[in-house]
Amino acid sequence: MSVENPVERYLRTDRMPHIWCPGCGIGTTVNCFTRAIDESGIPMDRLAVVSGIGCTGRVAGYMHVDSFHTTHGRAIPFATGLKLAAPDVKVVVYSGDGDLFAIGGNHFIHAARRNLDMTVICVNNLTYGMTGGQLTPTTPEEAIASTMPYGNFEHPFNLPYLAESCGAVYVARWTTYHVTQIKKSMKEALLKKGFSFIEIISPCPTLYGRRNRIGDSLDEMKTYKTRSQIKNGADTKSVDLGMGGPIVVGKFVDRERITYQDAMEAFYTRKLGDRYARASH
Amino acid sequence: MHADPAGVLTGAHFLDGDHAACEGALAAECRFVAGYPITPSTEVVERIAQRFPQVGGVFIQMEDELASSIAIAGAVWGGKRAMTVTSGPGFSLMMEHLGFAVMTETPCVFINVQRGGPSTGLPTLPAQADMMQARWGSHGDYEIIAVSPNSPQECFDLTLKAFNLAEQYRVPALVMMDECVGHMMERVVIPKPEEIEIYPRRFTTAPLDEYLPFAPEQNMVPTMVRAGQGYRFHMTGLTHNEKGYPDMTVSGQARLLTRLTDKIKKNATALTDVVADQVDGAEAVVISYGITSRVAMKAIQMVRAQGRRIGSLRLRTVWPFPEHVIRDLASNVRALVVPELNLGQIVREVERLGCGARVVGVPHAGGTVHDPAVIAQAITEALR
Numbered sequence: 001m002s003v004e005n006p007v008e009r010y011l012r013t014d015r016m017p018h019i020w021c022p023g024c025g026i027g028t029t030v031n032c033f034t035r036a037i038d039e040s041g042i043p044m045d046r047l048a049v050v051s052g053i054g055c056t057g058r059v060a061g062y063m064h065v066d067s068f069h070t071t072h073g074r075a076i077p078f079a080t081g082l083k084l085a086a087p088d089v090k091v092v093v094y095s096g097d098g099d100l101f102a103i104g105g106n107h108f109i110h111a112a113r114r115n116l117d118m119t120v121i122c123v124n125n126l127t128y129g130m131t132g133g134q135l136t137p138t139t140p141e142e143a144i145a146s147t148m149p150y151g152n153f154e155h156p157f158n159l160p161y162l163a164e165s166c167g168a169v170y171v172a173r174w175t176t177y178h179v180t181q182i183k184k185s186m187k188e189a190l191l192k193k194g195f196s197f198i199e200i201i202s203p204c205p206t207l208y209g210r211r212n213r214i215g216d217s218l219d220e221m222k223t224y225k226t227r228s229q230i231k232n233g234a235d236t237k238s239v240d241l242g243m244g245g246p247i248v249v250g251k252f253v254d255r256e257r258i259t260y261q262d263a264m265e266a267f268y269t270r271k272l273g274d275r276y277a278r279a280s281h
Numbered sequence: 282m283h284a285d286p287a288g289v290l291t292g293a294h295f296l297d298g299d300h301a302a303c304e305g306a307l308a309a310e311c312r313f314v315a316g317y318p319i320t321p322s323t324e325v326v327e328r329i330a331q332r333f334p335q336v337g338g339v340f341i342q343m344e345d346e347l348a349s350s351i352a353i354a355g356a357v358w359g360g361k362r363a364m365t366v367t368s369g370p371g372f373s374l375m376m377e378h379l380g381f382a383v384m385t386e387t388p389c390v391f392i393n394v395q396r397g398g399p400s401t402g403l404p405t406l407p408a409q410a411d412m413m414q415a416r417w418g419s420h421g422d423y424e425i426i427a428v429s430p431n432s433p434q435e436c437f438d439l440t441l442k443a444f445n446l447a448e449q450y451r452v453p454a455l456v457m458m459d460e461c462v463g464h465m466m467e468r469v470v471i472p473k474p475e476e477i478e479i480y481p482r483r484f485t486t487a488p489l490d491e492y493l494p495f496a497p498e499q500n501m502v503p504t505m506v507r508a509g510q511g512y513r514f515h516m517t518g519l520t521h522n523e524k525g526y527p528d529m530t531v532s533g534q535a536r537l538l539t540r541l542t543d544k545i546k547k548n549a550t551a552l553t554d555v556v557a558d559q560v561d562g563a564e565a566v567v568i569s570y571g572i573t574s575r576v577a578m579k580a581i582q583m584v585r586a587q588g589r590r591i592g593s594l595r596l597r598t599v600w601p602f603p604e605h606v607i608r609d610l611a612s613n614v615r616a617l618v619v620p621e622l623n624l625g626q627i628v629r630e631v632e633r634l635g636c637g638a639r640v641v642g643v644p645h646a647g648g649t650v651h652d653p654a655v656i657a658q659a660i661t662e663a664l665r
Contacts, residue, residue, distance in 0.1 A: 012515070015526060045511040050355075061515055061527065066508040068358065069517035071381050074351045077315075077343060081352035082508060084339045085313055085359025089509040110344040268334045277287065277337040279312065281360070 010034035010044065012064045019058055023209075023217025025176035025202030026056050026123050030063075032179055033094070033121070036186030047090050050079040052104060055129040055204075056096035056122075063094075073103030076111045079118050087117075087261060088281055090190060097124040098136040101157055105137065112166035112195045114260040119189045119196045122159065125204035133207030140243045144211040161236040163197040164253050170196035171236065171253035176203065177224035178249060185251060194259050201247060212243070284308050284477035288336045296469045298436040298462040299324035302392055303332065304469070305440030306364055308477050311390070312338040313356035313363040315349040317371060320404040321460040322394035325366040346371035350378035354387045358516070360507035362444055362482075364390035369398045372411055373418070379453055380419030383541060385516045386495065386503060388447035388482070392440065392456040394463040395622075397647035407460035408647030409571055410623035415455050416600050422538055424545035426552060427455040427600035429570040433467045439597065445480035446552070450544055451502050457599065459622065461572040461650060485512070495537075496523040501544040545601050554598035555606055563592030565616040565664050568607070568631055570596040572650055573620050580620075580656035591660060602630050611635040616663035620656045622647045639663055 011034065020026050037047060044065050051060035053072035060067040066089070070078045075093045083091045093100075100108055100122050111118070127145060128134040135145040137157045144151055163171045170192045172185040182200060189196035203209055203220035214220050224247065232250040239248040258266070268276040288307035296304070303325050306314070314333070316326035326340065333340045339356075343349040346367055353363035367375060372393045382389055395411050397403030411418075415427045426446050428439040436458060443454035485492050485504040494514045495503050503523075506512045515525040520537055522528040528537075545552070560566050569577040574595040581591045594610065596603065607630075611617060617635050619628040620643035628642035641663040645651050 012526075044513065046509055048508045061517060065513050066358075067513075067515045068355075069515070069519065070354075071351060071377055071518055074347060074378070077348035077352045078355040080341065080343075080348070081313065081315060081355025081357075081363065082359045083355075084341065084352075085356035085361040085363075086508050089359070106344050107348055110348075264339075272334055275335050277335055279337050279339050 006038065007031055007034045010037060010064055012062055015062055018062055020055060021206045023203060023205040024055070025125065025200070025217070026059065028176045028179060029121070029123050029182060029200050029202065030059055032182040033186055035183045036190060039183070040187045040190040042090050042190055046088060047092065048082060050075045050082065050091060050093050052095040052099035053130070054096040054099045055125070056094060057099055059094040073099055074107065075099065076104060076107040076120065080111060080116055083116060083118055084261065086281060091118040092190070093118060093120045095122065096129070097122055097126065097138040098128045101137045101159065109162070109166045112163055112168045112197070115167055115169060115194045115257050117194055117259045117261060119198070121186070122197070122199050123202045124159065124199050125202045125208060127204055127208040129204050129207055133211060138241070140241055142243045143208070156241065158236065158240045159199045160239050160252050164236045167195065167257065168197045168253060169194035169255050169257050172251040173199040173201070173239065174249050175201040175224040175228055175247060177221050177228065181249070194257055282479045282481045284474040284479050285310050286474040289474040289477060290471050291473050292471060294469045294471065295466055296433050297324065297464050297466045298430065298433040298458060299394065299464065300328050301433040301436040301469045302440045302456060302458065303328040304471060305437040306390070306444065307332060307336060308437070308471065309362065309441045309444035310479055311362045311364050311444060313353065313361040314338070314340045314365065315343045315352035315356070315363070316340070316366045317343055317346050317349050319368045319371045321396055321463050322366050322368045322392065324463070325392060325394070346374040347378070350375035350391070351381065353389045354378065354382055354385065357387050357389050358508055364392060366392040366394070368394050368396050369402060369411055370400070372414065376414070376418040379425070380421060380423060381518050382453040383419070383423040383425065384518050386451040386541070387453070388451050389453050390440070390443045390447055390456060391453055392458060395457065395459040403648050405460065406648045407572060407650065408622045409459050409573060410626065410647060412457060412599060412623065412626045415457055422542060424542045425453055425455060425600055426450065426545065426598065427457050428554070428597055429457045429599050430462055430597070431571050431574045431595065432462065433465060433469045435597070436462060437469050437471060441477065445478070448480045448482050449502070450548070451505070452545065457571065459572050493523040494525045495521060497540055500548065501540055549601040549603070550605060552598055552601055553603040553606060555603055556595040556597060558593040559590070560592035560594060560610060563590045563614050565589070565618055565660055566592040566594050566610055566614050567618045567620065567656070567660065568594045568596065568627070569620055570599055570627065573622055576650045576653050577620050577656055579653035580660060583653060583657040584660045589664065599627065604634055607631055607634040611638040614638050616641060618643060618656070618660050618663050620645070620651055620659070622650065
């Protein structure tokens with residue numbers, strides 16, 4: 001008797017094996033994502049995944065949906081054009097911390113400000129994996145990176161706080177230890193209208209974990225388990241990440257705000273009346 | 282296919298080149314524009330912002346030119362015809378996405394209303410100094426199409442044409458205007474919708490599981506899809522195979538790059554668009570494009586008045602370069618004179634091809650057009 005893996009239909013199995021290292025957390029998040037799509041009821045033909053560049057940037061290529069592997073940092077503006085042109089498609093940006101918040105940071109804040117109807121999933125492994133473990137805007141202070149060989153003295157971003165301040169309507173953070181919660185948050189984000197953001201703290205045992213003496217991926221999962229504190233509704237100002245100390249996780253923001261497209265259509269209808277021609281799709 | 286009447290402002294108008302380019306895009310059924318304000322191109326997007334809500338278009342002012350230049354790619358894969366508009370500094374920022382559009386065969390239009398550079402340069406004054414950047418500014422080997430209008434009427438005509446060529450060849454097409462052409466006001470005649478030919482996007486008709494998004498079809502160009510149709514396709518800026526999957530091998534790179542460049546190179550003759558005037562039997566021919574072609578015509582008349590046989594060759598399409606035309610000319614004239622609002626860009630192409638004839642550049646750093654007398658003197662000296 002053959003049993004189908006429920007995840008498989010969402011993946012391009014003809015592209016396996018994937019490029020991710022043993023112990024990497026990206027695959028775990030993708031597994032959660034497939035289950036979230038499944039439970040969301042969103043048809044695969046109406047889902048597009050857009051990625052930038054880097055390890056997480058490869059997610060788009062493994063998803064068996066319309067998928068776009070774009071340029072470094074620019075997944076969000078690509079997704080902006082895609083969503084405005086094809087509003088019937090659910091658009092998910094799936095990328096890493098360096099891609100979304102260093103080179104792509106400007107686009108993130110503006111997409112959140114506009115409340116574009118898209119979900120942004122950030123796999124935050126605290127480093128640039130693809131290029132060999134350099135400093136990102138989320139690398140904790142004191143952490144070793146190949147371009148911070150004596151440890152990081154820069155102050156990192158607190159991503160949930162950034163997302164909330166800029167106007168995201170849904171903000172959650174989990175670690176790859178929290179697979180059930182990731183799936184649930186992803187499903188909620190997929191079904192949420194507006195700019196939703198999920199940060200997933202994820203191990204990079206090959207580079208970040210090794211340099212910072214965290215051990216292998218299993219050891220990192222153990223630290224996630226011990227350090228994590230679930231605080232739904234926590235004030236995002238208080239969820240900074242350090243080398244040690246708590247990792248505050250949970251659903252922090254879930255609010256309503258008119259989306260860019262709805263605002264545009266309502267505004268032009270009010271201002272132009274019959275002269276307004278809605279975009280056809 | 283004829284133009285959608287909704288976007289066509291049929292009639293005779295008094296427009297500047299920026300506004301005429303906007304109308305050309307509308308007539309071409311462009312329904313998505315992403316832009317960022319930059320002098321002297323801003324009037325294009327200002328008019329778009331005013332016109333689009335009434336014709337079913339979506340305009341978004343993005344946070345920068347990096348964003349604008351890839352938002353249009355997203356919109357194209359969402360099924361729209363799309364363009365962005367900029368000038369020198371913004372054009373520099375867009376270079377990565379020019380290459381991305383080439384690599385992913387995303388038909389789209391970039392308008393560059395050129396100003397003096399480098400860097401911030403001369404924001405409100407003309408130049409034609411981005412011509413080589415258009416051709417070589419993105420990394421890697423590539424081919425694009427670039428047109429150069431010399432009047433508001435041609436800003437309309439050639440923007441429309443750029444959209445059609447972008448669709449036909451699945452490449453980014455560049456409208457290389459300049460500040461003078463962008464801001465001069467002239468009569469612009471916009472035809473009736475049924476007189477405007479639109480090259481429709483060629484969508485695949487393949488069964489869902491058989492479609493290969495990057496398999497060459499007619500004229501080496503693959504057919505397209507849009508997101509949400511069930512094809513579940515993949516596209517990437519990585520070197521890829523016909524399925525759109527990464528194929529980072531020596532043979533994969535050779536195969537893809539050969540096709541991407543051949544689809545333009547091997548159609549260079551079909552893409553040639555030049556206006557020749559009295560080149561048969563000419564002693565010298567002036568090769569020019571954009572605003573400089575109008576100044577050059579005055580210079581040509583001055584030298585003709587002295588009894589010399591001077592021809593004019595105006596390039597409406599600059600890239601791909603009309604090599605065969607230049608080669609033919611070079612073997613029949615004594616001199617080729619190339620005035621341009623830069624310190625010598627297109628003249629290098631002519632030097633490369635113009636063996637036999639004397640090739641003389643007439644550089645000008647920009648800020649104004651040439652003094653026609655300077656071009657006339659260069660023609661006279663070239664024949665000495």
